[in-house]
Amino acid sequence: MKKIGVFTSGGDSPGMNACIRAVVRTALHEGLAVAGIRRGYQGFIDGDIYDMDHHSVSNIIQQGGTILRSARCSEFHSPEGRQQAYENLAKFGIDGIVAIGGDGTFTGASIFMQEHPEIKFVGCPGTIDNDLLGTDYTIGYDTAINTAMEAIDKIRDTASAHDRLFFIEVMGRDAGFIAMAAGIATGAEAILIPETHTDIEGLIKKLEWGWENKKNSSIVVVAEGDEAGGAHKIAEMVKARLSRYEIKVSILGHIQRGGRPSCMERVRASRMGVAATQALIAGKSNVMIGIVNNQIVYTPFHQCIKEHQQMDSALVEMVDVLS
Amino acid sequence: MKKIGVFTSGGDSPGMNACIRAVVRTALHEGLAVAGIRRGYQGFIDGDIYDMDHHSVSNIIQQGGTILRSARCSEFHSPEGRQQAYENLAKFGIDGIVAIGGDGTFTGASIFMQEHPEIKFVGCPGTIDNDLLGTDYTIGYDTAINTAMEAIDKIRDTASAHDRLFFIEVMGRDAGFIAMAAGIATGAEAILIPETHTDIEGLIKKLEWGWENKKNSSIVVVAEGDEAGGAHKIAEMVKARLSRYEIKVSILGHIQRGGRPSCMERVRASRMGVAATQALIAGKSNVMIGIVNNQIVYTPFHQCIKEHQQMDSALVEMVDVLS
Amino acid sequence: MKKIGVFTSGGDSPGMNACIRAVVRTALHEGLAVAGIRRGYQGFIDGDIYDMDHHSVSNIIQQGGTILRSARCSEFHSPEGRQQAYENLAKFGIDGIVAIGGDGTFTGASIFMQEHPEIKFVGCPGTIDNDLLGTDYTIGYDTAINTAMEAIDKIRDTASAHDRLFFIEVMGRDAGFIAMAAGIATGAEAILIPETHTDIEGLIKKLEWGWENKKNSSIVVVAEGDEAGGAHKIAEMVKARLSRYEIKVSILGHIQRGGRPSCMERVRASRMGVAATQALIAGKSNVMIGIVNNQIVYTPFHQCIKEHQQMDSALVEMVDVLS
Amino acid sequence: MKKIGVFTSGGDSPGMNACIRAVVRTALHEGLAVAGIRRGYQGFIDGDIYDMDHHSVSNIIQQGGTILRSARCSEFHSPEGRQQAYENLAKFGIDGIVAIGGDGTFTGASIFMQEHPEIKFVGCPGTIDNDLLGTDYTIGYDTAINTAMEAIDKIRDTASAHDRLFFIEVMGRDAGFIAMAAGIATGAEAILIPETHTDIEGLIKKLEWGWENKKNSSIVVVAEGDEAGGAHKIAEMVKARLSRYEIKVSILGHIQRGGRPSCMERVRASRMGVAATQALIAGKSNVMIGIVNNQIVYTPFHQCIKEHQQMDSALVEMVDVLS
Known part of the structure; x- marks a missing residue:
């Protein structure tokens, strides 16, 4: 692993910036280069990629939204689009990627890796909906x-x-x-x-x-x-x-x-960003980082895509008792 | 003036509670009795009136909404309804009233006072819209x-x-x-x-x-x-x-x-509540309290009802320059 | 179990009111009577105890502080004080108690139960410090x-x-x-x-x-x-x-x-209040309710008192990487 | 007037960024160039000055602090320091300046203009203390x-x-x-x-x-x-x-x-920034912009420095009545 790319995709959610910051700072701390890819998979296609340093992520931990922005991208749905994406990544020397998003994002990454297995993706769960399998809390x-x-x-x-x-x-x-x-x-x-x-x-x-x-x-x-x-x-x-x-x-x-992310949001998003970067360095790929029972866990993308987090029935029952 | 009633009417707005508190505390400080009338003019009709003391308004200055609540009241539109309202006020010994609301509230008070001039009303501008003539800022x-x-x-x-x-x-x-x-x-x-x-x-x-x-x-x-x-x-x-x-x-x-009222909201609402109570004691009636250029001013109800606050053209012009 | 008492003790913390509300509503829902004990163990000594109904806890879930208040109480440290406390509880017909507080609170409950085993205590972890063993998050x-x-x-x-x-x-x-x-x-x-x-x-x-x-x-x-x-x-x-x-x-x-409790604070405090009340009904006693890995767990008081929650070393290491 | 400089000095206060934004956008709208001077008078001495465009002030209206930063500067107290400052301004082609700060800031500007009258200063009241004469509200x-x-x-x-x-x-x-x-x-x-x-x-x-x-x-x-x-x-x-x-x-x-500035803070700070820039263009100088009775007013620096805003005695009296 020499250079890590990071991007956000799907609906934005508060805490994505804290996660981006953690990816950038961890990569630099581990001696890797790091680049931001703008506007989700659209930035892969367009080569809208830029090198990031320690200051690129200064003073963003408290900001809502995502400095890397997000977008839908129909071109990434075609093999030609993904080929172009691959060439852009190669041009920038990126061999590992932290994908911050939801199941649509991880689906894209899975398909891409089947065609271009030399690029490794690790995901961080970025969605306000909290419905992703493999983590107690999603970012946002x-x-x-x-x-x-x-x-x-x-x-x-x-x-x-x-x-x-x-x-x-x-x-x-x-x-x-x-x-x-x-x-x-x-x-x-x-x-x-x-x-x-x-x-x-x-x-x-x-x-x-x-x-x-x-x-x-x-x-x-x-x-x-x-x-x-x-x-x-x-x-x-x-x-x-x-x-x-x-x-x-x-x-x-x-x-x-x-809105500005809450305290636990920033802590968890930071922790997941650190873990995702360390996972790439350790050779992991095709998995989403989650925090379960306060421990970092890795869930294969295909599982996150197929299944969803279950609603806790204890909460459902509480409503009638308390109101 | 022996006993002051206070009520809120029309759409509720943050700061109404701070105003109620100021009316109650000022009345008590000046040696008057004070009563709360619930749910606007509906409470006049229903006799939904209760005596208030120092503690009745403890710990409400920071709360949104209105502890006296608000409601629409069609019965108050008829002379019979207003007669009943008058009788209830008489029963409770109320001879002065602070009305917290908007132009609809003041219209009701004006008509009532024509029929029952022995009850004095002073108004406080309670509306989030800020469109009342006679004050720089309305409560809310x-x-x-x-x-x-x-x-x-x-x-x-x-x-x-x-x-x-x-x-x-x-x-x-x-x-x-x-x-x-x-x-x-x-x-x-x-x-x-x-x-x-x-x-x-x-x-x-x-x-x-x-x-x-x-x-x-x-x-x-x-x-x-x-x-x-x-x-x-x-x-x-x-x-x-x-x-x-x-x-x-x-x-x-x-x-x-x-929502919880802002700091200036609470200060202004308190100040208007004090001023309204003092105005009643000083024999004023049929006027709305306002703050203009940081001074308390009194505007006749009929004027507040007829005209509206003008939008400052300086602000309108600024939008194009700044965006 | 016929009547449950609830009190808060030690330093107050946001979310205590949400927990009190959950205890009251759950007890009523299960057909039990419920009483509030004011000012911690001082209220036991003074018999400052009052019956609560559904409305006693209306509109408090969002409030900081504790409607039952808190205090230090030196008299409860003596067997005579605890005897007086016991007599007051007996007078009010209280046979089960939810204690919301920290290790000092649970120590008091443990000693009391040794002398008066017919009164059952279950604890909820109420402290902003998060250092109690047996729960991932304390209330506050x-x-x-x-x-x-x-x-x-x-x-x-x-x-x-x-x-x-x-x-x-x-x-x-x-x-x-x-x-x-x-x-x-x-x-x-x-x-x-x-x-x-x-x-x-x-x-x-x-x-x-x-x-x-x-x-x-x-x-x-x-x-x-x-x-x-x-x-x-x-x-x-x-x-x-x-x-x-x-x-x-x-x-x-x-x-x-x-301050007003955060969303997860209110949810967790509610959940713990429900669980504490259900635990008393199920005959549990001498335990603190906690949420670990999103599940309700019960930890004996003596264990909560002796040991503390460990700091996660992953967080300690992150600081140098991220700053 | 060809090029306007803007700086913040003294203790920072929320809303300074909204004021900077208004100065920059108004200058550009009026066809002038505009430059930011960093760290108060220290930036004059150091020539820490940079050209600003429309995007330089994007997305800052909601931020606390000041993007131009602030500092104390002892060198500006000497004629030699001020001469160096003057030369830097000349080098950057700056002939008008909006100074956002308090009486210390305006004192510095007054002395400077006596020595270098070809540079025009207009002030905006930036202090959380609200004690400046000539405005109902200071920025912050x-x-x-x-x-x-x-x-x-x-x-x-x-x-x-x-x-x-x-x-x-x-x-x-x-x-x-x-x-x-x-x-x-x-x-x-x-x-x-x-x-x-x-x-x-x-x-x-x-x-x-x-x-x-x-x-x-x-x-x-x-x-x-x-x-x-x-x-x-x-x-x-x-x-x-x-x-x-x-x-x-x-x-x-x-x-x-x-902290993030309140709504009225941002509106007033924007309005003062617009007015200060327009005042410079209109040939005004040596005055502080204020808002009194919702109108823009101009108060000579020497007056702002000498006298202070008086506390409203109505507020002092209210405290005893209301508490």
Whole structure:
């Protein structure tokens, strides 16, 4: 291993910069050169690659977003595109790569390595959704749930002042991890997630009960990918049946992707960046770095792609008890 | 003046609790009794009124929302409703009232005082919109613009990572004050407000220019009451013409009404609450308290209702220079 | 088990309220009565105990501090005091207790149970220091490190503007967990903790090297219990040797104990509160609830008291690589 | 006017970057060249000056600190130093300068202009202390009071949990503006500022009264420049007399200088930067830009240096009423 490239791909998430910084500083500390590749796989195709030194990553650990940016790239889906990518990497002398992203990113890396096995990829789990197998926490999740929670706390203030029922949609197309954590943390009356069946009748009964028992506001947190629909749709269904309540909808949206990373986010992202670089040096490849039970673990890309992190049923059960 | 009532009405706003606390503590300090009226004019009708002491307002200065809550009340629109309200006030011995709210609240108070002139009302401007005549700052505005700004800062992170164009809708049905402050503070490329004509052609040209000059993200802040439509509608119009850009929309929504009040919010809300109570004691009535040029001023309700705060043209001009 | 008491003791920490809420709601959900005991063991002695219902814990999940308050209590150290405590518990019909606190709290509970075995105690780890054996995270730690990090981020701004060297002292009399996380997350040049030997010579060399290599600010995070002394003392030692640098000291202090709990704090504190209550119902006693590898575990009090959580050596090694 | 230089000097303050950005963008918009001078007057001496374009100030509006940095500079105190500074400015073609700082900064500019009248200086008030004559708000004040308030809010949590009396020292060597705003906003029981006589006897009586009337915590906010001493000294005096209370001291320190600027901070700093640049173009010089009653005003440097902003007596009186 002589020169390591690092890039971010897929939806950006807070903590990616901390991870990039750790990759760069670890590579330099180990005597390797290191280069940044901009805009995900698009930068492979375009040769948008630049050498990085110690100062390239100064003062970024606390910043949201990613200094290397991200993009979709259709050209990388073709063998010709990947060939061009390979030639660019060869030109820059890159023989190992830390890929920070989600399962789409790792799929791309897997295919690339089948064609160009002399380039080694190690992945770091960068997504706010926390649904990747092989790690307790993905980079971005802890910050996203804090952002969602703070937003819902604010909405609770105004919901209580007006005796309102709010349906709040958080991110999570395939997974309810953000909804679950932000919902429990804000005392949501119900949390609707893709992993469980959404029982609209049961929800309406629960909300009626809460209202009659003098709750002066109710919050239902909805993961955007809930199988019963998003917050707007579910609110409509409920409104048709609970007409006497004032119902409002709020879609938290893209604020959940940005913001300064939380402390544990930065620590974990740093640790994964260090581990990914050390793994490349140790000859590992085709694996994603994760932290499980506070230990670094390595999960083959194909496994991360196929399976997903399971929702903890203990959390699901808690919601009814606590609200 | 023997006993002062205090209530909040209309949309709630951060800082209302600091104002309530100041009214209660000032009344007690001046030897008066003080009562809280719950849920706006609805509490007048229902007699939902309770005596308050020093501890009733402990530990609320930092809380968003309003401990007295708010509600719409159609019964207060009829003379019969107001008669009932009057009787409840008489029953509780209330002869002066601090009304925390917006022009709807003051309209109600004006009509009531015509019928029942022995009850004196003084108003405090409670609305996040900052559009009331007679005060430089309304209670809630400073917190709302900080909330909107922090949300847009987060969106900027992800917009920059992905070269995206975001249309972000902030509150402001009739006024662009939130949009203007939050837009300037986040370096928005354009700010669309009800007070000025929205030139979609000009906007598109500006966005094209920005894109070609290597801006890696663009933010357009839209007040919900902009005459060209909300963020979704404007985004559609732009998308039809700038098809090559990835355009996203975010509606900040009700997070702008909640949250812990900022420092100046609490200071100003406290000051207005003190002044309102002192004004009642001094025999003033039918006026709204404001702070203009750092001095307490009194503006007749009918004037606050008729006219609105003007947008500062200096700010409008700054947007083009700075973005 | 008929009636559960809950109290907080020792230094307060953010998330204690979320834990109290979970205990109360779980007990009620399981058909048990529940009472709050105020001001730690002092409330046992004074009989400062009150029945709680569903609303007693409304709207507290997001609040720092503890609604049950905390205090030191010398009377509980004597058998007479504990006898009085026992009689008060009997009077209120309390036969199970959730104790939220640290090792001092659990020591008190252990001694009490030897004398009065018919009262069962289960503990929840409430301390910002994270040094309790038997849990990956204590209640308060995640919030405290975010608070410390945000403070250090702010200091970094001004340190960079002025080319300054800052010694920043964080809490941790016996443990460096807060220092380690907050230091890594803010890119500290060095982190001095009780668990490792502090090499002042090495520190000075490192700071000199950093300065000569054009770092425009340096941050050294010091745990208050570092064996070389607190931040003031260490700054003096360094100042004597690095006279050309402008050195400043900041003691973060009690801000680290307060503040609204983070999202994971609330989730974990809730989960532990639920588990503690269920453990009492299941007949468990004399154990502390912990979360290890995302699972609920039970550690005997005597073990929590004797041993401490070990610092992860991987983190210690990372500091030199990353700064 | 052909080329404008901009620098920051004295203690840094949040919002300085927003002001720099506004100067640069306004100059470019008006067709002028613009250069940044680093590290205050030291950069004049060293010729540490660089040309700035539109991108030089991208993405800085939200950052604390100052990208141009600041420093003390003894050489500028001598005519020889100032001659060298003049030659450097001439070499870079700079004929107008925006100076962002406090009265020390403006004193330097005044002396320089007497010797080198062909260089024009206009000032922007950059200090967290808010004590400059000629403006309602200095750049940094609004953010600093929010930072201080949030810290005190956190301390209130733990103070309440433990029935403690806290003496909290905030910045303000000569002025109590930060103490006054942060103290009112956090419901402080007393606020000790340099502008008023500190009556220790009266303070002790007040604290005793509060304690006996069941306040479960007390906060005294002390400006560092209070004539009775800092928080540590005053706490000692009180402790000697109120021995039964647990008294703690917290020095908020340098966190008050950093952090992301608040919304109004960014808006005002931007507005002042625009106005300063336009003033230079309009031929103004030797004046500080201020915002008074929401209008731009110009105050001669010698006046800003001689006199200070007065504390509003209405605020002083409010403290006793509200606490």
